[in-house]
Structure formats: structure tokens, C-alpha cells
Amino acid sequence: MFSTVLVANRGEIALRVVRACREAGVRSVVAYSTADRESAAVRCADASVHIGPPTARSSYLSIPAIIEAARITGAEAIHPGYGFLSEDPDFAEVCATHGITFIGPSPQVMQRLGDKAEARAAMAEAGLPVLPGSSGALTSAGEAACLAAEIGYPVILKAVAGGGGRGMRVVRDPADLASAYTETRAHARAVFGDERVYLEKFVDDARHIEVQILCDLYGRAVHLGERDCSVQRRHQKLIEEAPAPALDEGTRAAMCDAALRGALAVGYTGAGTFEFVVSPAQDFHLMEVNCRLQVEHPVTEMTTGIDLVQEQLRIAAGEPLSLRQEDVAVRGSAIECRVNAEDPERDFRPTPGTLTEFVPPGGPFVRVDTHAYPGWRVGPDYDSLVAKVVVWAPDREQARARADRALAEFRVDGAGVRTTIPFLRQMLAHPAFAAAAHTTGLVAAAAPATHDTPTTPHEKAATTPCPDTSPPDPAPDASVVA
Structure with a gap:
């Protein structure tokens, strides 16, 4: 296992990786921008390195800055989280050049699957159905x-x-x-x-269902079941759940088998996700492969009891998979709701501001992944995600009730800050969602004003820089905080 891992990300996923490292006995270092100097991840990590100003291009997307941060802190590996550089094959290649392990698939696999047209061809050759x-x-x-x-x-x-x-x-x-x-x-x-x-x-009245896989360096692979991510606005997920409800068992098994077949065909390693579109007739076709951890990975962790981040660390360190397919059991039902600092009544526009009140919900089988706290400023530079509320219950109906209770209990306030909590509760209570009859068109039908509106720069910020013309920082400053 590595002795030190650099976390090249921010927000709740940076804190999530830091916690996994702590439990694995691995020293964690967080790379942070000026805007995140007081973040929860920086406070919790064993060390931190300032890598540049708030603009993502000059910090979280600056490969020289991140490599230098790893070098000066002695990090043997870099965990990219999701967004930013997590699916950048050039970054993975630079890591390898500098003798640093990139926690993810190889640059060659990322290059092949990152080109969506080439990925379609590769998966079709492997026998997966493509549209x-x-x-x-x-x-x-x-x-x-x-x-x-x-x-x-x-x-x-x-x-x-x-x-x-x-x-x-x-x-x-x-x-x-x-x-x-x-x-x-x-x-x-x-x-x-x-x-x-x-x-x-394009398939109308479709469902968006994805399969989580883990593959080691020795050609072994397992799937951890599937997730339904059909509650979306403008193709951005709002609510995810595992397992996918109202899915034919034959379709479920065929999708999971297809994901494993596709992963092995391209020599995939690490954690990955095969995303499918499923028609009303339960026909399924591959949409894309995500070569990283997903935002919604907690629902899979809640239903399988498997820590995906620790599995990523073990695989990247060269350990063989400790799981066989027969060891994976999906129990109960989990639902994740993404709480964003956005105003659903104003076309989901981001609402930055400083939080004056932040009291997450609790209770049995309620997990809240967040980096926010009272006094934290939700800025305009990055994605507006504030927290992920994840619940588990023995069945879907109990999970739906628990998710609604948890959201009702959540207290978030601040000057100018509004959240998606009321809208999420509306979606949980929608008859189509309650009956597991919802599709990717649910949000558009429930809130027509949100349909087909151009994505704002803030919504892109988790994975792309906000528009800016400043040159990237060549290297981090020397302020390493132990």
C-alpha cells in the first residue's frame, strides 16, 4: 500500500478520499486553491498544498502544479476524485513519467474510452449493444x-x-x-x-441505468450491481438509487454481464461505470463508460457494504481483487439526493453565498457526504453541490420515506443561498417516482421551465474551468501545511 496519497480535487469528494486514506493507514495530502484554503478536506488531511488561485484552470486543472505538489510532499500516488483531471489521459501519462501512480485506469484505456466515438466502436466489437x-x-x-x-x-x-x-x-x-x-x-x-x-x-421515455465495476491489474473483474440515475435535469443527475427498481431480472443480469465483458475487452483497471439507456421494452444500449469514481457511488456502498475508494487504493497499489462475484450481495435499497446551492424556481441558477446555518440530518442509516459547515462560502468558481444525502432501508418504499424525512430535517441557510431540497422532496413524492415508473423526462415534465436551457458556466465547473484567460500556475507555492 502507498504511504502517501495526494488528493487532486476539492469539496466532498476530497474529504471522502481523505477519510478512506485515514482508515487505510495512508497519509493524505490535499491540493487546494485559494478559495478552498479553509475547506473541510484541508482541515482533515494530514497535510495540504496551495496550488493556485480559485480559477480551476490555474489550480485544479494545472498539471504542473499538481505534479509539483505530489513531488514536494513525497506522494507516491494521486487520487483525482471525479471531474477536473480524473479522466484526462495526458495527466495519467504525466503521472507515470514522474513515477507517480495515477489511481485509475491506464492512459491508453482512458484515451480509448474518453473518445466516445471510438468507445462505441470498441464496445460494439466486444458484443455490447450500442444505439x-x-x-x-x-x-x-x-x-x-x-x-x-x-x-x-x-x-x-x-x-x-x-x-x-x-x-x-x-x-x-x-x-x-x-x-x-x-x-x-x-x-x-x-x-x-x-x-x-x-x-x-435518442430513446424517448428511457431510463438511465449504470453498472459499477471493479477490475484489478491481473484480469479479474466484478460488478457491484446497478444504479438508476433517471431523475435528471438537462442530463445532470439529481437523484440516484440502487438497485434499479422495476427492472427485469434478465435485463439486470445481461447488463451487468455486458459491463464486465466490455471492461475485460479493453483491459480496464480500477473502478469504472458502464452507463446504459433502457427503453420501456427493457431493451438496453450502452451510452458511455466513465473511467472514474461516480458522484453517486455511495448508493452502491450502502447496498453492498464495499468501500469503493479503498478498493481503488488497493487495486492501484497492485493488490489483487479480494472479492469474487459470489461475494457481492446487494441488500436493501439506497437513495442519494444531491443538494445543490441552486434555485429551482429560477431555472436552477446557482446561488452562491456564505452559509449562516448548516445542520445536516441524522438518524439510522442516513449518510451525508459534505464539505460544508456554518461560515463556509459557497463560491461561484466551482460546482454548486453542497451535500449528498444518502439513505438505506430494507426496501425502496422505506428508503423513499427516509430520504424525505432526512431532507425535511436538513437546515441550510445563508444570505442569497437557496437549495434544491424542496424540489428533491417534490421529486421523491411524485407519483411516477413513487411507482418506479419514472424516466429521464420526469423533471422536464414536472418543471417545464427547466427543460432545454443552456448549461451555465457554474454547472460546468466541477469538470471544466470557468471561462478565463489567465495562464496556468507553473507550480504550487511552498506553503505545505502539515
Whole structure:
């Protein structure tokens, strides 16, 4: 096992990794920006390193700064969390060049699966079902129009280098395709630095279901069941649960088997997620593979009792999987609600401000992953996630009631700060969600004003920098806090 791990992230996931390191007997170092100097992760870690100003480009996305932080603190490995550099193959390659272990899959695998068009081809070759669509990046709006006419509308345009549900456009009318193609390319260029896009058939009334996998360095792999992530606004998840309700057992088994087959076909290592779209007829097709820990990983931990971050550490350190598939048992039901500092009544606009009151809920089988506390400033530089409220119960209905009780108990206040708590409770009580009959269209149907609104810079900040022209910091300053 490593003696020191650098955490190259912020917020609740940085604190989550620090805690896992502490339990594993590993020294943790947190790399932080000026905005996060007083963060809970910095306070809890064994040491911390200031790596730059608040802008992500000059801190959390600065590869030289993070590598130097690892070097001066003696870190043998870097945990990237999610967002930022977590799926950047160049970063993983630089880590290897400097003799630092990147806690995640190899650069080659990330490169292959990060290119969504290439990933489609690789998974199709491995026998996974993929949606009808382009075999690679589109070369023109005309090509997109011909393909859309062939496979039928509606279709969805996606960034080849995209992920996390960002930069997608659904097209239902052929007259809108050319402008959607231009807009998607422009968005992809601005957000991902790569303007290539591809096209797929869009499935209406679909469910978004993903399978969690773990793979070691020796060709062994297990799945930890699936999660339903269908409650979304603008392709951004709000509520996730495990196991997926109202899913045919044959479909469940086939999806999990497909994820393992796909992972082994490309030599995947570490924790990863295969995301599928499931039709009303329970047909499933692969959407993408996420080469990192997911925001919603706690629901899998709650239903399996497996610490995913500690498993990541063990795999990266070269240990073989300690689990066999028959050792994995999914028990009960878990639901996660993402509490964001956003105003649902104003199109989910971020509401930054300083928290004057912050009292998380408690009680049996309630877990709150958060980095916030009274006096903490929810700033405009990063993602607006404040906390994840995760509950477990013996069955889904009890879990739904417990989640609602926990949200009702949550006290968050501050000048100008509003949260998504009331809206989350509305979703939990919605008849479609209660009956496990909901799809990815639930939020749009319940709150039409939130549908098809462009993503704001704040919503992109967890994985991309806010627009800024400042050059990246070449290295962190010497302020290492032990």
C-alpha cells in the first residue's frame, strides 16, 4: 500500500478520499486553491498544498502544479476524485513519467474510452449493444442529416470528448439539425477543447441505468450491481438509487454481464461505470463508460457494504481483487439526493453565498457526504453541490420515506443561498417516482421551465474551468501545511 496519497480535487469528494486514506493507514495530502484554503478536506488531511488561485484552470486543472505538489510532499500516488483531471489521459501519462501512480485506469484505456466515438466502436466489437448512430465523428451537418434520416428522429448530438451529460442536444425536427450541429460543435470546442461530435438515436421515455465495476491489474473483474440515475435535469443527475427498481431480472443480469465483458475487452483497471439507456421494452444500449469514481457511488456502498475508494487504493497499489462475484450481495435499497446551492424556481441558477446555518440530518442509516459547515462560502468558481444525502432501508418504499424525512430535517441557510431540497422532496413524492415508473423526462415534465436551457458556466465547473484567460500556475507555492 502507498504511504502517501495526494488528493487532486476539492469539496466532498476530497474529504471522502481523505477519510478512506485515514482508515487505510495512508497519509493524505490535499491540493487546494485559494478559495478552498479553509475547506473541510484541508482541515482533515494530514497535510495540504496551495496550488493556485480559485480559477480551476490555474489550480485544479494545472498539471504542473499538481505534479509539483505530489513531488514536494513525497506522494507516491494521486487520487483525482471525479471531474477536473480524473479522466484526462495526458495527466495519467504525466503521472507515470514522474513515477507517480495515477489511481485509475491506464492512459491508453482512458484515451480509448474518453473518445466516445471510438468507445462505441470498441464496445460494439466486444458484443455490447450500442444505439444506432455514427461510426465516428461527423464531418458535416449534411452527413448528420443523412444519418438522422436513415435511423429516424429523434436523435441526439454529443461531443466526442464529452462526458457527465454535458453538451448534448436532442433534435426532433429535421429543420433544427443543422443549427444543433453547429451549436454542439461550438459548445464542445469551448468546454472540451475538441469540436468533434457524433450522433445517436435518442430513446424517448428511457431510463438511465449504470453498472459499477471493479477490475484489478491481473484480469479479474466484478460488478457491484446497478444504479438508476433517471431523475435528471438537462442530463445532470439529481437523484440516484440502487438497485434499479422495476427492472427485469434478465435485463439486470445481461447488463451487468455486458459491463464486465466490455471492461475485460479493453483491459480496464480500477473502478469504472458502464452507463446504459433502457427503453420501456427493457431493451438496453450502452451510452458511455466513465473511467472514474461516480458522484453517486455511495448508493452502491450502502447496498453492498464495499468501500469503493479503498478498493481503488488497493487495486492501484497492485493488490489483487479480494472479492469474487459470489461475494457481492446487494441488500436493501439506497437513495442519494444531491443538494445543490441552486434555485429551482429560477431555472436552477446557482446561488452562491456564505452559509449562516448548516445542520445536516441524522438518524439510522442516513449518510451525508459534505464539505460544508456554518461560515463556509459557497463560491461561484466551482460546482454548486453542497451535500449528498444518502439513505438505506430494507426496501425502496422505506428508503423513499427516509430520504424525505432526512431532507425535511436538513437546515441550510445563508444570505442569497437557496437549495434544491424542496424540489428533491417534490421529486421523491411524485407519483411516477413513487411507482418506479419514472424516466429521464420526469423533471422536464414536472418543471417545464427547466427543460432545454443552456448549461451555465457554474454547472460546468466541477469538470471544466470557468471561462478565463489567465495562464496556468507553473507550480504550487511552498506553503505545505502539515
